[in-house]
Amino acid sequence: MNHIHLPAPSVWPLTAGAGFSLMAFGVATSLALSALGLILLVWGVWQWIQELRHA
Amino acid sequence: MTVAAPAIPTPAAEQLRPPGALRWFTTVDHKDIGVLYLATSAAFMLIGGLEALLIRIQLAVPRNTFLDPAAYDAVFTMHGTTMIFLVVMPILLGFANYIVPLQIGARDMAFPRLNAFSYWLFLFGGLILYFAFLNGTPPDTGWFSYAPLSEKPFSLEGGVDYWALGLLVTSAGTIATGVNLLVTGVTLRAPGMGWFRLPIFTWMSLITAWLILAAIPSLTAAQAMLLIDRYLGAHFFDVSRGGDPVLWQHLFWYFGHPEVYIMALPAFGIISEVIPVFARKPIFGYGVIVASGLAIAFLSVAVWAHHMFTVGLGDVANAFFGLSSMTIAVPTGVKVFSWLATLWGGRIHLSVPMLYALAFVLQFTIGGLTGIHFATVPVDWQTHDTYYVVGHFHYVLGGGSLFAILAATYYWFPKITGRLLDEHVGRWIFWLMMVGFNLTFFPMHILGLMGQPRRTYTYDNQPGWGALNFAETIGAFMMAVGILALVWDVWRALRGGTRASDNPWNGWTLEWATSSPPPAYNFVALPPIGSARPLWDLQHNLEAVEARPDPTRNWRAPIVGIAAFIFSEATFFGALIVTFLEYRTRSPGPSPHDLDVPRTLLFSLFLFASSGTVYLGEKRLARDDQRGFLTWWVASIVLGAVFLIGQVTEYARLYADGITISTNLFTSSFFTLTGFHGLHVFIGLIALSVIGLLGRTGDFRAGLRRTAVDTVSIYWHFVDGIWVIIFSLVYLLGLVS
Numbered sequence: 188m189n190h191i192h193l194p195a196p197s198v199w200p201l202t203a204g205a206g207f208s209l210m211a212f213g214v215a216t217s218l219a220l221s222a223l224g225l226i227l228l229v230w231g232v233w234q235w236i237q238e239l240r241h242a
Numbered sequence: 243m244t245v246a247a248p249a250i251p252t253p254a255a256e257q258l259r260p261p262g263a264l265r266w267f268t269t270v271d272h273k274d275i276g277v278l279y280l281a282t283s284a285a286f287m288l289i290g291g292l293e294a295l296l297i298r299i300q301l302a303v304p305r306n307t308f309l310d311p312a313a314y315d316a317v318f319t320m321h322g323t324t325m326i327f328l329v330v331m332p333i334l335l336g337f338a339n340y341i342v343p344l345q346i347g348a349r350d351m352a353f354p355r356l357n358a359f360s361y362w363l364f365l366f367g368g369l370i371l372y373f374a375f376l377n378g379t380p381p382d383t384g385w386f387s388y389a390p391l392s393e394k395p396f397s398l399e400g401g402v403d404y405w406a407l408g409l410l411v412t413s414a415g416t417i418a419t420g421v422n423l424l425v426t427g428v429t430l431r432a433p434g435m436g437w438f439r440l441p442i443f444t445w446m447s448l449i450t451a452w453l454i455l456a457a458i459p460s461l462t463a464a465q466a467m468l469l470i471d472r473y474l475g476a477h478f479f480d481v482s483r484g485g486d487p488v489l490w491q492h493l494f495w496y497f498g499h500p501e502v503y504i505m506a507l508p509a510f511g512i513i514s515e516v517i518p519v520f521a522r523k524p525i526f527g528y529g530v531i532v533a534s535g536l537a538i539a540f541l542s543v544a545v546w547a548h549h550m551f552t553v554g555l556g557d558v559a560n561a562f563f564g565l566s567s568m569t570i571a572v573p574t575g576v577k578v579f580s581w582l583a584t585l586w587g588g589r590i591h592l593s594v595p596m597l598y599a600l601a602f603v604l605q606f607t608i609g610g611l612t613g614i615h616f617a618t619v620p621v622d623w624q625t626h627d628t629y630y631v632v633g634h635f636h637y638v639l640g641g642g643s644l645f646a647i648l649a650a651t652y653y654w655f656p657k658i659t660g661r662l663l664d665e666h667v668g669r670w671i672f673w674l675m676m677v678g679f680n681l682t683f684f685p686m687h688i689l690g691l692m693g694q695p696r697r698t699y700t701y702d703n704q705p706g707w708g709a710l711n712f713a714e715t716i717g718a719f720m721m722a723v724g725i726l727a728l729v730w731d732v733w734r735a736l737r738g739g740t741r742a743s744d745n746p747w748n749g750w751t752l753e754w755a756t757s758s759p760p761p762a763y764n765f766v767a768l769p770p771i772g773s774a775r776p777l778w779d780l781q782h783n784l785e786a787v788e789a790r791p792d793p794t795r796n797w798r799a800p801i802v803g804i805a806a807f808i809f810s811e812a813t814f815f816g817a818l819i820v821t822f823l824e825y826r827t828r829s830p831g832p833s834p835h836d837l838d839v840p841r842t843l844l845f846s847l848f849l850f851a852s853s854g855t856v857y858l859g860e861k862r863l864a865r866d867d868q869r870g871f872l873t874w875w876v877a878s879i880v881l882g883a884v885f886l887i888g889q890v891t892e893y894a895r896l897y898a899d900g901i902t903i904s905t906n907l908f909t910s911s912f913f914t915l916t917g918f919h920g921l922h923v924f925i926g927l928i929a930l931s932v933i934g935l936l937g938r939t940g941d942f943r944a945g946l947r948r949t950a951v952d953t954v955s956i957y958w959h960f961v962d963g964i965w966v967i968i969f970s971l972v973y974l975l976g977l978v979s
Contacts, residue, residue, distance in 0.1 A: 191763050193271075193349065193350070193762055193763060194350065194355065195270075196259060196260055196265070196268035196270060197268055197270055197355055197358070198267065198268050200355045200356070200358035200359035200362060201267055201358065201362050203359055204358075204359050204363050204366060204415075205362065205366065207363060207366075207411065207414065208362075208363065208366030208370065208411050211367075211407040211408075211411050212370050212407065214403070214407055214469070214473070215400050215403040215404055215407055235355060236932065236936075238355070239355075240936070240941065240947075
């Protein structure tokens with residue numbers, strides 16, 4: 188054996204989560220924050236997909 | 243007994259945990275994420291508990307001025323919101339995160355990264371909520387945020403916005419966790435672990451996951467409507483323009499009552515694990531407990547209006563919801579009898595987890611019995627806005643769920659940390675909690691029957707009220723001392739407590755078959771699973787430990803996941819559709835007759851056709867015809883985009899005619915329903931485009947990663963399918979009515 192598959196640690200769920208949350212936070216504070224959140228979300232999800240492709 | 247020595251697996255180097263704090267920011271290990279949930283929820287519990295103490299100080303004596311009315315409203319709103327959304331529910335999800343994969347013999351949750359994403363949404367949602375508190379504009383409309391109080395004219399500051407946005411974020415995370423738990427239970431069970439060999443905690447967690455998907459989107463829809471009212475000038479709950487605040491109550495309690503069971507069912511699971519282990523007997527009526535859990539979940543979405551008997555729903559509705567609420571007591575009572583029957587004749591060990599479990603049975607039963615009183619409509623009318631209700635639900639969620647959480651803390655702490663909590667200190671803490679809890683909440687029943695109103699910042703010096711309230715405040719401080727002592731004991735144990743063995747309680751479920759704490763890969767080997775108690779079987783019957791068959795990537799997981807997600811989406815759209823049907827002809831002005839049906843039908847045909855082209859693309863992919871796949875896939879994207887262009891131009895035409903979201907109830911509900919569908923189409927187009935891009939680079943050649951294509955296809959078919967319903971109800975119904 189005995190090499191088992193475990194998912195590698197990843198910062199992209201945190202990035203995507205921060206982006207999604209910032210989008211919501213920006214609604215009550217500043218739409219610029221929402222825009223930044225959207226960028227973070229897209230970036231995080233894209234990198235997440237890349238990780239899945241190479242897992 | 244002969245034991246085959248299994249080889250110890252080793253994770254690949256790149257899969258090892260990063261050192262230091264970075265581990266916690268990048269972890270996708272279900273155990274780490276479980277710990278993060280538990281630690282974060284514990285921190286929120288200290289804050290929510292402090293808010294409870296502020297409430298009790300204010301109410302300790304009549305006509306107190308410790309808090310002014312505004313501060314009291316903010317504190318009691320934040321206490322309720324915190325305890326429900328940031329403490330009880332996430333702590334139970336934290337235990338589920340940690341324990342369920344272990345109990346089913348899996349290496350992790352089905353979607354580890356999604357699991358981490360869920361946690362971060364929970365944390366950030368909580369921070370958004372508390373930002374409002376720190377910003378000086380705390381939510382102050384109650385955890386239920388009833389309209390019209392939560393509407394702009396009555397709540398001008400941002401507290402309601404932060405409340406809704408924060409909970410939207412945490413709810414998204416909770417829904418993702420619900421999907422993940424459900425998929426994990428369905429697809430990652432170890433070989434031999436059939437449905438009726440699942441530990442009851444896992445069963446209850448899976449039922450809870452289903453309930454999360456069935457209930458929480460209703461709150462999400464309601465909060466979206468509230469925000470659209472506040473930011474875009476719609477009128478969903480605006481009484482002055484015909485909006486219906488009772489609709490808010492329906493949507494809120496359609497979520498709110500199942501939420502009680504989202505917090506109770508995992509607690510039932512915990513108690514069903516603890517009592518058999520400490521009575522040294524198998525659970526009595528395993529099948530009945532599981533069936534009653536399912537019955538509770540299904541019934542719980544049909545009882546919501548018992549929170550609304552004082553609204554004036556009419557006799558028929560009152561009778562229906564009264565009867566359905568009484569019915570749900572039956573499966574709940576069945577569980578209590580099962581626990582009692584398990585205790586009967588058992589060799590009972592009164593360790594700390596068992597003490598909490600026994601207290602749970604007593605206190606939850608009291609809470610359940612007073613709950614039946616509220617199913618009796620005339621009794622509800624008399625007691626609805628009194629402290630009788632406060633006493634009742636704290637017996638359910640405090641004496642019930644919180645005590646189950648404390649039982650779970652003592653029961654699973656050794657597994658999670660490899661250390662034991664101090665049994666002697668634990669008994670002191672238990673009695674502080676037990677006496678403190680009952681001293682705090684039992685008098686509330688008496689005060690409620692005496693007429694003390696809830697949700698008010700002070701009270702008159704009526705005979706007996708001051709003394710009972712003062713006693714409640716003493717009880718609250720006793721609980722606070724108990725919780726602080728528990729925090730200290732946890733800290734002490736983590737720093738150097740007695741080391742725990744792998745199975746300190748002699749438990750029978752699979753989490754006890756690995757080390758304490760478990761390694762990253764969870765198990766070296768699993769025992770054969772022939773019942774719901776594999777370790778019992780191992781001790782009594784079986785002679786060999788089999789090497790654990792490592793789970794292969796199960797193609798069904800994303801498919802089950804997207805199906806579960808679509809189920810939650812259906813609830814969300816269901817709430818919007820019901821609202822539209824209620825509002826479509828209620829107010830004067832624009833109505834469905836102002837819609838251009840033939841034009842929208844034309845654009846709809848493009849959307850419906852895109853489902854066909856997606857299907858044809860999949861067919862080509864199955865034959866490994868990459869060019870054909872990409873051709874049909876691009877066609878699908880174009881067809882979907884044409885539909886979206888049609889929707890945008892329809893909106894532009896309506897706005898040019900002066901028909902906007904704030905015109906009347908029809909337009910509010912029309913733009914919201916079709917707008918959210920358009921948003922789903924847009925997200926679907928992005929998903930289709932990503933698949934198309936990956937397809938171009940050859941990602942799906944030779945059957946590789948077909949599940950990704952299938953998952954996006956299913957989502958796209960759902961987006962098309964829901965439009966059939968929306969188009970029929972919004973456009974065609976307008977033609978015939």
